[in-house]
Amino acid sequence: MSDADAALTIAQAMDRAVDLAALGPAHGPNPRVGCVILNADGAVLGEGWHRGAGTAHAEVAAIADARARGTDITGGTAVVTLEPCSHTGRTGPCVDALTEAGVAAVTYAVADPGQASSGGADVLTSRGIPAIHAPHEGATALTHRWLTAMRAGxxxxxxxxxxxxxxxxxxxxxxxxxxxxxxxxxxxxxxxxxxxxxxxxxxxxxxxxxxxxxxxxxxxxxxxxxxxxxxxxxxxxxxxxxxxxxxxxxxxxxxxxxxxxxxxxxxxxxxxxxxxxxxxxxxxxxxxxxxxxxxxxxxxxxxxxxxxxxxxxxxxxxxxxxxxxxxxxxxxxxxxxxxxxx
Ligand SMILES: NC(=O)c1ccc[n+]([C@@H]2O[C@H](COP(=O)([O-])OP(=O)(O)OC[C@H]3O[C@@H](n4cnc5c(N)ncnc54)[C@H](OP(=O)(O)O)[C@@H]3O)[C@@H](O)[C@H]2O)c1
Missing domain, CATH: 3.40.430.10 (Dihydrofolate Reductase, subunit A)
Known part of the structure; x- marks a missing residue:
């Protein structure tokens, strides 16, 4: 088994998601977000990050990556640095993409303060997909400027x-x-x-x-x-x-x-x-x-x-x-x- 195939804990997957998020641009209207989808054994099924406004959100990129690898993410856990969005902006709501893809659980590091986009965790939970908030220092640091801007308006x-x-x-x-x-x-x-x-x-x-x-x-x-x-x-x-x-x-x-x-x-x-x-x-x-x-x-x-x-x-x-x-x-x-x- 190569390092890339090694089983990850949720915490390790979040570290990886933060590394992926950092690949996105620091500028622009959207935050940097990364996502790793694991199966029940902790194997990585797909991963992705947001490449800037107008492009796929990290969750959607990770689902697409899983499909490209030919892996089935039904029953998997999405580990994502930011709470999945629940609104339609330039792209559709990530909560819908995750639901349709059959993800069974979500862990996210940073709660979304955006008025339109927040509430994704509640939507997922109401659909029977537990969404667990697991704060992560690296994820917070990466979104600090964006979070401050969104809170201050x-x-x-x-x-x-x-x-x-x-x-x-x-x-x-x-x-x-x-x-x-x-x-x-x-x-x-x-x-x-x-x-x-x-x-x-x-x-x-x-x-x-x-x-x-x-x-x-x-x-x-x-x-x-x-x-x-x-x-x-x-x-x-x-x-x-x-x-x-x-x-x-x-x-x-x-x-x-x-x-x-x-x-x-x-x-x-x-x-x-x-x-x-x-x-x-x-x-x-x-x-x-x-x-x-x-x-x-x-x-x-x-x-x-x-x-x-x-x-x-x-x-x-x-x-x-x-x-x-x-x-x-x-x-x-x-x-x-x-x-x-x-
Ligand atoms: N070392 C550095 O990092 C650095 C960086 C930048 C500049 N500088 C130096 O700073 C000097 C220029 O200083 P400065 O104070 O004139 O530059 P500034 O702050 O860039 O411009 C001052 C002008 O901004 C306008 N302004 C905007 N908001 C204002 C406010 N709340 N109150 C008053 N005016 C306001 C006014 O112009 P209007 O009359 O047109 O409205 C005012 O004359 C230069 O010597 C430059 O080389 C140094």
Missing amino acids: RPYVIAKWAATLDGRMAAADGTSFWITGPQAREHAHAVRAQVDAIAVGTGTVLADDPQLSARPGGEESEHQPLRVVIGRTDTAGRRVWRDLHALAVASHDPRDTLAALWEREVRTVVVEGGPTVLSAFLREGLVDEVNAYIAPALLGAGPSVVEGLGIETMADALRGQDVNFQLLGADILVTAHLSRGF
Whole structure:
């Protein structure tokens, strides 16, 4: 028996489903989901993952895989990272696909918070197919951004900046190229390639004329996030407008930006500055995650990353949770979730 044919426990199958889910795209309106279908002996009958909006959901992909292998999944157990959906979106309800395929039981790791799509476990149970909720850290981590967005009814917001040790985002003359080194910039491009949108204010467009494209490894990635410019000043002719994949939001209220993005099915956005726009999002408690690239440099003057948050005393400081750091060349990336952001 090869490793691939080895019998799996439900927990092992969930680990495998999480690995499969990770093969799907991090961007787009749908979460990453994986599914493994086992027979009563724990043999894998089929497996699949969701490849992005408009394509088969993981359960349907796993059923199709089982059929392609010529295996009969009647009486099998579907182990899936997200509660099977019960609604018709771009594709049909997964609960129906599982029922029609004759699956006898379902184990899922993350409950679906979507208003239209949730309730799949109850539907299955009412049909005599027990649906067991077995939380899994990896599955939760993989869907964290999507879950946060669905619960909040707005995109998941990552505030990203590059700053010096003394917290400056630019020098006194407005120059900010380059605070950090190539490895930090490369990392930021890789992050861009995994989100739906990148937003900056008109101040940054006028000062830096950024392309706002994802170029990991120096090449434009296949997926390009929507470029978003926030503010009322006309920035026509700047590089960000070189094609139609850009959006202007002529409002100073970050909620208007997030509403416009939500309408366009944006579920994750990186707000890349400048300090005015970052401060506005932070002030309104609309930042879920911070990605701060810190360079071992001092400027002593120039705009600070954030100002005017209305915080007067240490007890009210915005504090990060789940803090991580990574050395990128001479720079440090600090990532954290914000306690008051969600
Ligand atoms: N180190 C970094 O990571 C980084 C990143 C980006 C920028 N920068 C630097 O930041 C500097 C630009 O700073 P900035 O603050 O002018 O840029 P910004 O935040 O990109 O743009 C500010 C503009 O956004 C509009 N805006 C949107 N929401 C607003 C709100 N709630 N309140 C007020 N205005 C709002 C206003 O423009 P309207 O008047 O048009 O409405 C405002 O002038 C440049 O030196 C740039 O190099 C550094």
